[in-house]
Amino acid sequence: MTFKSLLRVPFLALGLACLVAACAAGPTVDPMNLENPRVKPGIEVLLDSPEHLALLKGKRVGLITNPSGVDSRLVSTVDLLHRHPDIELVALFGPEHGVRGEAYAGEHVDEYVDDETGIVVHSLYGKTRRAKPEWLAELDVMVYDIQDVGSTSYTYIYTMAYAMEACAEAGIPFVVLDRPNPCGADYVDGPVLDTTQHKSFVGLYDMAYMYGMTPGETAAIFNQEFNGEACELHVVPMEGYERWMRQWDTGLPFVPTSTHSPHAQHAVYFSLTGVIGELRKGVNIGVGYTLPFECIAAPWIDRDELVAALKAENLPGVLFRPITFTPKYASYADETCQGVHIVISDYQAIRPVTVQLHIMEVLQRLYPAPVEIEENGETVKVSIFDDRAARSTLIDKVLANNQVRQMILEGKSAEEIAATFEPRLSEFKALRAKYLMY
Numbered sequence: 520m521t522f523k524s525l526l527r528v529p530f531l532a533l534g535l536a537c538l539v540a541a542c543a544a545g546p547t548v549d550p551m552n553l554e555n556p557r558v559k560p561g562i563e564v565l566l567d568s569p570e571h572l573a574l575l576k577g578k579r580v581g582l583i584t585n586p587s588g589v590d591s592r593l594v595s596t597v598d599l600l601h602r603h604p605d606i607e608l609v610a611l612f613g614p615e616h617g618v619r620g621e622a623y624a625g626e627h628v629d630e631y632v633d634d635e636t637g638i639v640v641h642s643l644y645g646k647t648r649r650a651k652p653e654w655l656a657e658l659d660v661m662v663y664d665i666q667d668v669g670s671t672s673y674t675y676i677y678t679m680a681y682a683m684e685a686c687a688e689a690g691i692p693f694v695v696l697d698r699p700n701p702c703g704a705d706y707v708d709g710p711v712l713d714t715t716q717h718k719s720f721v722g723l724y725d726m727a728y729m730y731g732m733t734p735g736e737t738a739a740i741f742n743q744e745f746n747g748e749a750c751e752l753h754v755v756p757m758e759g760y761e762r763w764m765r766q767w768d769t770g771l772p773f774v775p776t777s778t779h780s781p782h783a784q785h786a787v788y789f790s791l792t793g794v795i796g797e798l799r800k801g802v803n804i805g806v807g808y809t810l811p812f813e814c815i816a817a818p819w820i821d822r823d824e825l826v827a828a829l830k831a832e833n834l835p836g837v838l839f840r841p842i843t844f845t846p847k848y849a850s851y852a853d854e855t856c857q858g859v860h861i862v863i864s865d866y867q868a869i870r871p872v873t874v875q876l877h878i879m880e881v882l883q884r885l886y887p888a889p890v891e892i893e894e895n896g897e898t899v900k901v902s903i904f905d906d907r908a909a910r911s912t913l914i915d916k917v918l919a920n921n922q923v924r925q926m927i928l929e930g931k932s933a934e935e936i937a938a939t940f941e942p943r944l945s946e947f948k949a950l951r952a953k954y955l956m957y
Contacts, residue, residue, distance in 0.1 A: 556591045556770030559758040561696030561735070562599060562664055563590050571755050574694050576605045578659035581650075583612040583643065583682055585675075586619060587666030587774040588696075596664045596696070601636045609657055611640040612650065614665065614678040616777055644674070648720065649681045655689040663734070664696040666776050668786035669704070671712055671728050672721040672793065672917040673776075679734070680723060680741045687750035694753045697735035697956075701766035701773065701786035702871075707731045707951065709790070709872030711943040712919035722919040727947050728872050729790050732954070733757075739954040760957050765866050779811035787863060788812035790871035791837075795878060797913035799849075801890060801903035802882070803856050807846030814842060815878060816858025818851060819889045825859050828881045832933075836869030838862040876923075876933035879904070883927050904928050 565571045580600060582588075588596035597618065600608045611618050611633055618633060618640050633640050641654050655661070661682060665675045679695070686693045709728030724745040732740065735754035742752045759769075766773050766783035773783040780789060792812050796804040805814035815825070822841040829839045842860040846852055863869055888900040890908045904927045906912050914924050926936050 556759075558699060558760045558764070558769035558771055560590065560698055560771060561755040561757055562588070562596050564758055565694075565696055565755045566599065566603070568755075571753075572605065574692065574753055574755075575600070575660060575662070577607075579607050579609045579657060581610040581612060581655070581658040581661045582608060583614065583661065583663045583665065583678065584618060585614055585616055585665055585776075587698075587776050588664035589772070589774055591771055593772055593774070596662075597633070597636060597638075600662070601638070608636070608638060610654060611636075611638050612643050612654075612661075612682070613640050615644040615674045617642075617644075643678050643682065648678065650685040652685075652689060655685060655691055658691055660692045660694060661686050662694045662696065663738070664698070665734065666698050666774065667700070667734050667737070668776055668780065668789055669700045669702040669729055669731065670786075670790050670793070671724075671726055671730060673789070674720055675776075676734070676737055676741075677720050677723045679738060680746060683738065683742060683750045683752065684746050684748060687746070687748040690751075692751040692753060693738075694755060695735045695738045696755050697733050697757050697760075699757070699760060699764060699766055699769050699771065700731065700733050701783045702729065702790065703763060703765050703866070704731050704733055704736070704955075704957070705762040706870070707944065707948055708870045710918055710920050710923065710940045711947045713943075714919050716921050717916045717919040719916055719919075721917050725919075725943075725947070727944060727951075728794075728918065730947075730951065731762075732951060733760075733956070736954050736956055739956075740951065743954075744950065754956070756956055762955075762957050763867070779806050781811070784863065784866070785812055787866060787869070787871055788861070791861060791863075791869075791875055792878070794872075794875055794914055794917055795882075797917055798903050798908070798911055799913075800909040801850070801911065802858070803846050803850040805846075805860075807849035807852060808844045810842075810844075810860060813862075814844070814858055814860050815882070816842065816844065816851075816856035817889070818854050818856055819886065820856070820858045821885075822857035822859065824885060825881070828885060829859060829878065832877045832881065834869075834874050834877055836863060836865035836867070837874055838864050873933070873937060876936055879923075879927050880931075880933045880936075883930070902928060 600606050707727045711727050712722045742749050775781045792804040802817045805811045826839045826841045839859045843857050901908050915921050
């Protein structure tokens with residue numbers, strides 16, 4: 520990532536600095552070796568393996584996918600299956616953002632015909648989020664191929680869960696073409712959701728917020744532990760994948776998974792600031808500017824004060840620098856915001872949700888009452904985490920947890936809050952271990 524300040528550094532000094540930083544920090548976001556990727560995704564394993572191809576050969580196939588469903592040469596899974604002489608692709612199913620990525624976040628997708636293939640696209644993010652029986656009656660097998668970001672508040676895994684349940688009811692096999700977890704699948708971070716408190720399409724099952732699993736592994740745990748009825752599930756695994764790998768270690772290209780996740784590192788940043796981003800008017804997290812999910816900023820923040828406080832937390836794998844910018848949309852559109860630009864320095868060491876708890880703690884400590892609202896005909900200031908503040912309780916929804924925000928308001932430390940996660944985290948880790956494939 521390039522900043523104006525770096526332009527003033529002589530090239531030789533800059534090169535030496537980058538070399539030292541790379542050696543100290545471990546794996547970094549390096550250019551991908553697209554000519555010889557280390558990992559073979561599920562779609563390629565499927566097409567190269569007679570055993571796996573037999574799952575689809577001579578059958579009427581439905582496909583749930585979006586632009587991230589591609590092979591290592593960026594050819595769409597839609598086109599690969601449509602062109603294959605032994606596969607009859609008869610229906611497409613679009614999640615949030617649609618099959619070709621034409622819909623904005625949260626925007627309902629209507630049924631339409633795909634221009635490239637002439638195949639009908641049924642929406643799973645519109646009037647219904649479940650496949651209708653009449654749609655499934657046309658199929659012999661359903662295939663799922665979508666890149667995920669490893670967070671429970673991303674909707675794609677619940678599109679998969681609902682589709683698996685529908686296929687179970689219809690007696691149709693469900694095939695998942697596995698893909699990497701771009702954040703790495705070697706750790707778990709954040710609270711385990713409590714769906715007795717909140718259950719929604721951004722939090723459907725009791726899993727850790729960052730659950731450390733691939734889509735295929737996630738499908739397996741859904742099928743056996745959470746879904747109402749188990750389907751006939753087949754996972755086509757990747758070849759060459761190891762759990763420690765971040766997306767750039769795989770050699771596979773990354774197609775933006777949503778509007779504000781343009782690069783693989785944004786899958787990590789999503790879990791670093793995305794919960795705070797639910798505040799909307801409280802702070803801007805870089806959405807509407809060129810650094811989505813990488814910032815914490817607002818007109819009322821003192822950038823140097825916030826940077827100093829966050830540096831004092833001594834958090835592993837992350838650096839902070841002051842920033843001033845004017846977002847063009849989203850929170851504080853066309854207003855000058857100050858705050859912090861968050862720079863991940865070590866993608867192996869960082870624990871994004873844990874860092875986010877520390878950011879919440881610091882924001883509450885420094886700015887306990889920055890947001891003005893109308894109450895009983897008067898303008899009053901409330902904390903951005905107060906349930907009277909605009910949209911603040913969406914934090915409760917995405918974490919499926921009413922206690923985190925309340926503990927922040929009470930002045931609890933991030934360590935105290937994280938300690939309350941441990942009993943259920945340990946239980947989830949033991950459950951998760953039964954379904955790990957790599």
